[in-house]
Amino acid sequence: MLFTIIIPLLFAIFVPAFAKWKDKIHTGYFVLLVPLSIFIYYLQFIGEDFQPISASYSWIPSLMISLSFYLDGLSLLFVLLISGIGTLVTFYSIYYLHKSERLGSFYVYLLLFMAAMLGVVLSDNIFVLYTFWELTSISSFLLIGYWHHRAASRYGALKSMMITVFGGLSMLGGLILLNVITGTTSIQAMIQQKDIILESPYLPIIMTFIFLGAFTKSAQFPFHIWLPDAMEAPTPVSAYLHSATMVKAGIFLIARFLPIFVLNEWFFVVVSGIGILTLCWGSFMAVRQTDLKGILAFSTISQLGLIMSLLGIGTKTAIFAAAFHTLNHATFKGSLFMIAGIVDHETGTRDIRKLGGLMTLLPISATLAFFGAFSMAGMPLPFLNGFYSKEMFFDATLELHDNPLVGAQLLGQAIPYLAVIGSIFTFIYSMYLVFGTFTGKAKLDQLPKKPHEAPLGMLVSPILLVIAVIVIGLFPNLVNQSFLAHTAEAISGYQIEKNIVFWQGFIPPLFMSITVVVLGALLYVTRKKWSKVYTVIPGNLSFNRVYDKIIVGVETYSSKITNSYMNGSLRRYIALIMTMIVVTTFVTIFATGGFQIKTDDLAEVSYAEIFVAVTMALAAIGTVFARNKIAAILILGVVGYGLSLLFVIYRAPDLALTQLVVETITVALFLLCFYHLPNLRKTDDTIGIKLTNGIIATSFGTMMTLVAISAHSSKWFPTISDYYVETSYKLGGGDNIVNIILVDMRGLDTLFEITVLGIAALAIYGMVKLRGEKEGE
Incomplete structure (x- = not known):
């Protein structure tokens, strides 16, 4: 059954290439093969001797998430509707949509939606079901807003997504609670434990959350207001989403969980x-x-x-x-x-x-x-x-x-x-x-x-x-x-x-x-x-007005809140970020009893270590009082080079060399960048601002000190260093444990770091080139 969902997604990749030939042959003829083949395949299951079929593929075992699929009479009905009506809608769209339209985008969205709906009705894993559920909201948003040059289309697409995604998040809460109660992510396994669910004190919350998901998706009162506005979509979309498929997803959800909840009053x-x-x-x-x-x-x-x-x-x-x-x-x-x-x-x-x-x-x-x-x-x-x-x-x-x-x-x-x-x-x-x-x-x-x-x-x-x-x-x-x-x-x-x-x-x-x-x-x-x-009922009452007022109110107050702290001040941004880090960290440490101090396994401190540490501290403090950019950078460099000395003292030559290289490059880059910045000037900060800065800086430094001490003194989890020592040579084939960790053990981390740097380099190159072209004009 996995191929049923993969085929539309794979085919969607090639639709843009097919769309280039739309002047010779309509793109819809290529897309037509997908729903038609799925429909023909599933016709074979119609018969009096039909028995449910299941299939499962491991995905994230640690979270009990697998690509589990279940085909029974309910899912078969919806699969045939999705593929059968999808075939007719695709054929209809060939004559409805002119070749001058953005056919590539339309059919990509259509196939994406088709795959999402098939995933919803075939999934047996609640989290996989939720993933496809939200994918239907996203793909339907794209289809409803297909004619995005129309304000009504954009409005209808946004309204449908806002309401259905709200319901989808609510449904996720109910599914998570079901998982907590039953200890399984399989819908069929949950049905087998319906007695446990019905006796749970969380049952009212679970039913409320799942009903919200179903009612919003199936346009039930009072969440029905998104459906009329969604009619701004092209007619093939309306015929597909709003008669046979998407709006029936809520019906499917209630039908699927009916054996569990039907006995509740x-x-x-x-x-x-x-x-x-x-x-x-x-x-x-x-x-x-x-x-x-x-x-x-x-x-x-x-x-x-x-x-x-x-x-x-x-x-x-x-x-x-x-x-x-x-x-x-x-x-x-x-x-x-x-x-x-x-x-x-x-x-x-x-x-x-x-x-x-x-x-x-x-x-x-x-x-x-x-x-x-x-x-x-x-x-x-x-x-x-x-x-x-x-x-x-x-x-x-x-x-x-x-x-x-x-x-x-x-x-x-x-x-x-x-x-x-x-x-x-x-x-x-x-x-x-x-x-x-x-x-x-x-x-x-x-x-x-x-x-x-x-x-x-x-x-x-x-x-x-x-x-x-x-x-x-x-x-x-x-x-x-x-x-x-x-x-x-x-x-x-x-x-x-x-x-x-x-x-x-x-x-x-x-x-x-x-x-x-x-x-x-x-x-x-x-x-x-x-x-x-109708002038009396509903008269001037309108749920659309309620929705519009909610949206406008949320945007207005969100804008006020955002503008209150997003005022362009880097000092404020850093102060807010550091304050939140300090508060959340301190609360977490003391609420969980995480702060510990143990000195029984500490090595003796030499005079050389004390000298380097004091020098680094004085350099860090001196940076604050420096009034010259070059002097501030050089003094800050003392901190980095001091750390290199500590690595040498602790017999970590690799880390010392790395720190020396990084610190040298950093100082050079700072000097290059600061050369183009205005000179440092004396600020007119008030005593209150300076006091606040001092409190935040001191608090942050104290927090980092406590975290470092606690990290060394507490052993909440078994250390992984023994694993690296035992397996680095056997698995990585090298004597240098650090290199083995970076290249082999954490190779993906290193790869992604290189990828991020590469993307940043391309972006910088693009900006520099763009600036050069503009100056050339």
Whole structure:
């Protein structure tokens, strides 16, 4: 399974080279091979005899971090969605994005996101999962902000990353606590220890943190505000990220950890409560929108709320319905996003107030939109897959009357009514989307472009998705035992058998569906009469304003705090740095009992050592009072050369030679640099500043003295010097231990030090050359 993630990353390296040929062949044709090959490979796992597969590769054993992957029914569903929808989106983008666009960047970002999502759904190690989780936020930030010359694109990209990264960091806190409680980093091993987790006093914190990660990523109320602004991304990005993949990552997270938390009473209350609220609010706000992608954005929010509420309910019917609707939503919503892109591409606008009457001009697109919208609305038609999962949703809400969980009674009684209300507005925005765009009187004079049907290549992807809508609708059990049953079993932890049929008789879910259609149709027809309700609810209230105020407030106060100490004064910078070092070091030493003095193993001190040490101290003090630059440098050099003498006395000729060379070069460089600096002048520092300088300097010197004494007097860990003595000749083949340590034992350190020096040299060379060119002009 590792190759599944590596292939998109490796291919992304070569995309810039392919992009150079975009005038001859679109870069998307090369990229298309990646998701298509992954999709075809994983199709082989569909079948009634499918069994979970695991694989693990060691990475950081000391931290229990390994590249562990687990393929079960849940991850298989998401892998097929990521690769299948990814294939269609890539093919669609070939015709949507012109060759003049930055195709290299676009497809690199797309492959990066694809690899990240595959890593999320396949990872069994919590820290690897988190790594890929944040990579989805970064790559989606790049995709949403692809048209970075637009202020709205930059704003939407930043908002999505701020909110989802906040949730990701919260999720990391929950995962770390799970690791502390269970002693493992494997998700499957944690599920086996669910009893220990449920009894832990940290459980409320763990659930809160993980729920924050899931809710922010899946745009649940009130974190939904990032999704509408993310619609500034190109339509292929919206169809991929915001219908089938990224926004479903939160759904995946809740589904993956459901066996652990489902028995907790608050799991139902929080997850179903937030989910049903998101369904109602998203569907209600979708009717208010005038932008096609805005309508689809809020419709996605509402549909994600529906799936989230099903997972919160946690019954057999609810879990199966959640898996089924996850599949169905990807098909009809993906096709609708692509149709919205076609309308925008062919008319030059997405403003539904300027659209209308396009059925005769875009007949194929209109037909596809009708199938997609009617499936999303849950119309009771046997050839629409959306009806089946919506019917199961109603059925699952009615099972709550006998839910034994404490605190679920009131919410359990309200959820069926809220489900109907949310579905009514779902019906309204579905009809509003399709009829407002394709029926009525055409307004050709308001369109920037003369509309005509899209090219066949752009229609292929939505056609295939609509065919999937119809096929699943006509033959729903084709994906039942061979696919959805495995997904439901992976979520719940036990086998779930469900027979999908269109007609179940006159049962309550049918009457709920009829109520939705009847009331939805009436409210759609009279929409203009009651739409003034939006001036009251939400009225002037907006979560976007709350977000904007938080961001502006943080930036304002951060700027004030930063400007208070970043004033250009080197003295202040050094004073703050040294003060923090002194405070934290002293606190640590005395809090841990780290200060120790032992004199039993000290060697005798000779007069020569005393003389050199006193000379060095006097030279250091003299540097402070020097008023001449040359004199200050030379006096400071006495300290360095004195240290060389100490090395000679201690019989360390290598260190003495090194110190002599370094000190000589340093003095020469100082003299060269100080030659170009202004002369030293008497400062007008106040007594307070001088006193502060003295206190900081004395404190820092005292701290270093105490650290040195403590380091010599305490043996907290076994010394490594014995290891070097025993193995340097055997492993390094040399008699000089210091050389062996630098070249062999710590070869990477030396390599990186040389690399840093090389980079610094190149940077200096570049600045010098640039300055020379400017002076030459």
